[in-house]
Amino acid sequence: MEIFRTSVTLLSICLFHISSTLSETQSICKGNLPPVKHVAVDSNVTVPCPVLSATEMDFKLFKGSDQVTSIYIKINDTSINKNNNSPNFPADLNVNHLDNSSSFILFGVTTNFTGLYTCEAEIIYPPPFKKVPHTPQTIVFVEERQVKISDLCQHGSHLILWIVFGAMAIYGVVMTSIVFILRIKCSQIITPFKDRECRRKWQGVQHPTWQGFHKDTVV
Incomplete structure (x- = not known):
């Protein structure tokens, strides 16, 4: 349970960072910043x-x-x-x-x-x-070399892709660890039904005995 909470927290942090980065990049690329002048x-x-x-x-x-x-x-x-x-x-x-x-x-x-x-x-x-x-x-x-807004937006999009990839990788690792731990815990639990199934497997299959009809006669 603690691992699940940790994974949810990490995923929430990643999604918040992605959304904030997206909003900042969109604000820059849509021209919400003051006019920019590049001069030598x-x-x-x-x-x-x-x-x-x-x-x-x-x-x-x-x-x-x-x-x-x-x-x-x-x-x-x-x-x-x-x-x-x-x-x-x-x-x-x-x-x-x-x-x-x-x-x-x-x-x-x-x-x-x-x-x-x-x-x-x-x-x-x-x-x-x-x-x-x-x-x-x-x-x-x-500056000597002029930096354009399009270059800034391009670098921002690359950063967003890396953030998304990192969030997906962290989420995949966490979920894989949770599934692995749950399988180990489930394999250690022995239920009565499972115990009966195991005994049947080792004892072999027992076929039911067929009984014919007969009459008891009194001499």
Whole structure:
């Protein structure tokens, strides 16, 4: 009984791991992750930001949970003034005058720039001061050889196949052990019926005696 409980527990753990791996892989392959940009070393990459929707706004760029730069935008009648609060970070804010879309441009990136970037924006003027709810995110990979999402999905499918094969192998070994142990225990149990059958086998078959009809006569 203890072996059966152990086998059920192992199978449940394997199935849970398979289901979680499947959901994660499907999430990646279906495009539920933020946009991924693969760039080479010393190249430029753009990170989208919220739309410029006020006269004065503050745009902040985060790498993970750390703020890496911040640029203050003030729109005049004829120009857009920028105030970079992190001049040492190689980035600038670009604003498209046609649709007011904005994005940070990272210059001459290295492998240390790899990470998840989030762009936040705050409306400074006109009041009231408020934070823009839309916060675009972008995953940046900086490396010599570009890795595509299709390759990631292919490796994930291979991992799933190996997990399924391992779960089936563990289940087969456990069930085979249970059956073997049960057969040994059953062979050690001697029932009265089995004992009678064994005695008949060694004593041979005894045929019933045929008795004829006869009359007792009294002389």
